[in-house]
Amino acid sequence: MIRVQSEDFDPGVELARFGADNHAIGGICLFVGLVRDGAAEAGSDERIGAMTLEHYPGMTERELERIEAEARRRWPLEATLIVHRHGRLLPGDRIVLVATASPHRKAAFEACEFLIDWLKTKAPFWKKEETTAGARWVEARQSDEAAAERWRKGQAAE
Amino acid sequence: MIRVQSEDFDPGVELARFGADNHAIGGICLFVGLVRDGAAEAGSDERIGAMTLEHYPGMTERELERIEAEARRRWPLEATLIVHRHGRLLPGDRIVLVATASPHRKAAFEACEFLIDWLKTKAPFWKKEETTAGARWVEARQSDEAAAERWRKGQAAE
Amino acid sequence: MKIVYFAWLKEKAGRGEVQVSPPADVSDVAALIAWLKLQDAGHASAFADMSAVRVAVNQEYVKLDHPVAAGDEIAFFPPVTGGRC
Amino acid sequence: MKIVYFAWLKEKAGRGEVQVSPPADVSDVAALIAWLKLQDAGHASAFADMSAVRVAVNQEYVKLDHPVAAGDEIAFFPPVTGGRC
Numbered sequence: 001m002i003r004v005q006s007e008d009f010d011p012g013v014e015l016a017r018f019g020a021d022n023h024a025i026g027g028i029c030l031f032v033g034l035v036r037d038g039a040a041e042a043g044s045d046e047r048i049g050a051m052t053l054e055h056y057p058g059m060t061e062r063e064l065e066r067i068e069a070e071a072r073r074r075w076p077l078e079a080t081l082i083v084h085r086h087g088r089l090l091p092g093d094r095i096v097l098v099a100t101a102s103p104h105r106k107a108a109f110e111a112c113e114f115l116i117d118w119l120k121t122k123a124p125f126w127k128k129e130e131t132t133a134g135a136r137w138v139e140a141r142q143s144d145e146a147a148a149e150r151w152r153k154g155q156a157a158e
Numbered sequence: 159m160i161r162v163q164s165e166d167f168d169p170g171v172e173l174a175r176f177g178a179d180n181h182a183i184g185g186i187c188l189f190v191g192l193v194r195d196g197a198a199e200a201g202s203d204e205r206i207g208a209m210t211l212e213h214y215p216g217m218t219e220r221e222l223e224r225i226e227a228e229a230r231r232r233w234p235l236e237a238t239l240i241v242h243r244h245g246r247l248l249p250g251d252r253i254v255l256v257a258t259a260s261p262h263r264k265a266a267f268e269a270c271e272f273l274i275d276w277l278k279t280k281a282p283f284w285k286k287e288e289t290t291a292g293a294r295w296v297e298a299r300q301s302d303e304a305a306a307e308r309w310r311k312g313q314a315a316e
Numbered sequence: 317m318k319i320v321y322f323a324w325l326k327e328k329a330g331r332g333e334v335q336v337s338p339p340a341d342v343s344d345v346a347a348l349i350a351w352l353k354l355q356d357a358g359h360a361s362a363f364a365d366m367s368a369v370r371v372a373v374n375q376e377y378v379k380l381d382h383p384v385a386a387g388d389e390i391a392f393f394p395p396v397t398g399g400r401c
Numbered sequence: 402m403k404i405v406y407f408a409w410l411k412e413k414a415g416r417g418e419v420q421v422s423p424p425a426d427v428s429d430v431a432a433l434i435a436w437l438k439l440q441d442a443g444h445a446s447a448f449a450d451m452s453a454v455r456v457a458v459n460q461e462y463v464k465l466d467h468p469v470a471a472g473d474e475i476a477f478f479p480p481v482t483g484g485r486c
Contacts, residue, residue, distance in 0.1 A: 010170075011170065011173050011174075012168075012169065012170020012171065012173055012174050013170065015169050015170050015173065015188075015190075016169075016170050021250065022250075023192075023193075023194065023195035023249040023250045024194065024195065025192055025194065026191065026192055026194040027189060027190065027191050027192065028189065028190045028192070029187070029188070029189050029270075030173075030187070030188045030189075030190075031185060031186065031187050031188075031263065031266070031267070032173075032185070032186045032188075033184065033185050033263065034181075034183055034184055034185065034186070035181075036181065036182065036183065036184040036261055037181035037182065054322055054323055055322075056320075056322055056372070056375070056391060056393065058375055059372060059375035059391070062375055091181040092179065092180075092181045103194055105189065105191065105271075105274060106305065108189070109189070109267065109270070109271045112187075112267070113263075113267045116263060120396070120397075121395075121396060122396065123396060124322070124372070124391075124393060124396050125396055125397065126322055126323035126393065126394060126396060126397055127397045128323070137323050137324045137394065137397075138397045139394075139395070139397065140394070140395035140396065140397050141397070144397075147264065212407055212408055213407075214405075214407055214457070214460070214476060214478065216460055217457060217460035217476070220460055278481070278482075279480075279481060280481065281481060282407070282457070282476075282478060282481050283481055283482065284407055284408035284478065284479060284481060284482055285482045286408070295408050295409045295479065295482075296482045297479075297480075297482065298479070298480035298481065298482050299482070302482075
């Protein structure tokens with residue numbers, strides 16, 4: 001299941017209804033991404049204040065559904081969930097939740113990490129950070145590309 | 159933090175207080191292991207009814223604390239939590255919860271998977287399954303050994 | 317056709333979306349961009365560095381040689397960036 | 402010294418824990434096992450296949466040549482098994 005929303009979500013509520021009463025599930029893996037109040041770059045004095053996530057309504061949902069379908073094609077999953085927020089967020093705010101349920105823990109972990117890695121390079125979200133040095137659009141990160149690339153091998157022929 | 163208990167736990171409650179108000183956290187990874195109502199072995203007609211987890215009180219806590227300390231040595235973690243149940247459990251019941259929080263998602267994922275993999279081969283729990291073919295002590299699984307072995311390389315000299 | 321912009325491309329283009337009716341020989345994305353750059357300085361600036369521009373036609377990622385036609389929704393945006401986690 | 406058993410070792414030994422006072426030449430785990438096997442059939446059966454037996458002395462995993470002494474807590478159990486997830 002996919003949800004894109006500006007409102008906050010409650011990971012406990014999501015988890016409580018995730019895969020409920022499905023006794024084929026042996027493991028649930030859940031990831032929550034938060035706005036970090038860290039230095040903007042290593043070695044920098046800049047701090048992140050708020051950030052605004054812009055997205056492409058319609059295409060975002062389409063890409064997330066595609067990523068979810070790809071995960072379910074690759075791993076034996078009993079349930080999947082992606083909740084992604086947009087709009088202005090403050091340090092400590094939740095941004096994204098990804099959850100997977102599988103008979104086996106390894107599949108749950110791999111699929112969950114795959115979902116967040118692909119989402120970060122494929123779902124049309126753009127981030128503008130408000131830092132102590134001013135506001136700026138964040139550039140795509142090489143580390144995100146590398147994380148996504150790892151999963152490329154198993155990709156379906158397109 | 160470590161807890162060993164016979165009572166159930168609420169993953170939502172655990173998650174809500176996990177790393178609360180720590181704005182250095184960029185990602186939280188949580189794993190919940192459940193009693194699976196599957197076939198006992200591939201190709202077998204046997205079904206699992208209940209299972210009983212026996213443990214070694216005192217040594218269990220000690221080993222879990224050691225595993226947690228090892229994870230914190232290897233990855234930049236802002237918070238860690240292990241909750242493990244013992245006693246008689248039914249299909250669908252929660253067995254174990256492992257959670258990690260880090261500035262970076264990759265560290266959160268790796269540390270979380272490390273914790274559950276090591277716990278499965280090092281924490282003194284033994285499982286007796288009640289199946290349609292009778293009760294029996296479960297043998298250690300080669301797949302669990304292999305999963306734990308993966309993390310061996312980074313181990314501290316002892 | 318409908319053109320939509322996101323992130324800094326929206327700021328440079330000076331608007332989030334615009335309806336355009338290019339001439340018939342504007343038949344693919346590359347030609348559309350060349351035509352848009354001639355329309356105003358905002359577009360010229362938005363498309364100055366194409367290495368930082370991604371394109372979707374009807375909400376599917378495409379390359380510059382992808383055909384465009386009346387009725388299409390063509391989106392221009394930078395490479396995507398998720399949260400910092 | 403206090404001997405504790407878990408899982409099927411407890412069932413074979415016929416008890417979960419027992420206090421024993423072996424002779425002074427029982428100075429390591431291997432000697433303790435050899436001595437226990439002479440005490441009764443339950444112990445003999447529990448220790449018949451040592452490949453499936455793990456040992457902890459004072460709640461630390463040890464090998465068979467680890468010393469044992471009065472006051473120690475020596476635990477015997479099978480390799481650990483977590484849930485089936």
